[in-house]
Amino acid sequence: MTLGIMIRKDIRKLTDMQGNVRPIVTKVLDKAARDVEQHWKEYIVAKNVIDTGAYLGSVGEVESLRGPLKRVVADGVEYGVYQEFGRAGGKIGPRACATPAVEDVRPGFLKAFEELTK
Numbered sequence: 071m072t073l074g075i076m077i078r079k080d081i082r083k084l085t086d087m088q089g090n091v092r093p094i095v096t097k098v099l100d101k102a103a104r105d106v107e108q109h110w111k112e113y114i115v116a117k118n119v120i121d122t123g124a125y126l127g128s129v130g131e132v133e134s135l136r137g138p139l140k141r142v143v144a145d146g147v148e149y150g151v152y153q154e155f156g157r158a159g160g161k162i163g164p165r166a167c168a169t170p171a172v173e174d175v176r177p178g179f180l181k182a183f184e185e186l187t188k
Contacts, residue, residue, distance in 0.1 A: 091186060092138070094186060095139065095186070096138075098179065098182045098183065098186075099139065099140075099141045100141065101182075102141065102175055102178075102179040102182075103131050103141035103142075103143050104131075105174075105175045105178070106143045106168075106171050106172055106175050107129055107130055107131060107143050107171075109170070109171035109174045109175060110129050110143065110145075110167050110168050110171035111126055111129055112171075113166075113167035113168075113170055113171055114126045114129070114167050117165050117167060119153055119165050119167060124147055125145060125147050125149070125150060125153065128145045128146030128147050128150075129143070129144070129145045129146075130143065130144075130146075131143050132144050143168075145168070150168075153165050153167065154166050154167065154168055154169065
């Protein structure tokens with residue numbers, strides 16, 4: 071199962087700007103993806119969500135879903151969604167790692183884009 075968390079940013083101002091900002095935008099997106107992956111893994115360790123290490127080892131950028139203005143960081147285990155949100159009936163309580171990782175990275179990501187549009 072894939073968990074999707076998205077940060078959307080209106081980039082119309084960027085496309086109206088003179089010059090080529092795509093390399094800068096690419097760097098901002100790449101940094102955000104690396105930061106989300108790092109924070110996600112740190113949360114897995116801090117919350118002791120590690121059993122076999124499969125969940126921790128599966129978190130990373132999905133290259134096949136990469137686009138010019140898109141980065142996808144995901145886990146590669148079917149139970150990741152249950153770790154994040156818990157399971158009905160309370161068999162597994164929520165131990166969110168992806169959501170707080172994205173929220174940690176969001177302010178810097180948005181600030182970087184604001185700087186580009188000044």
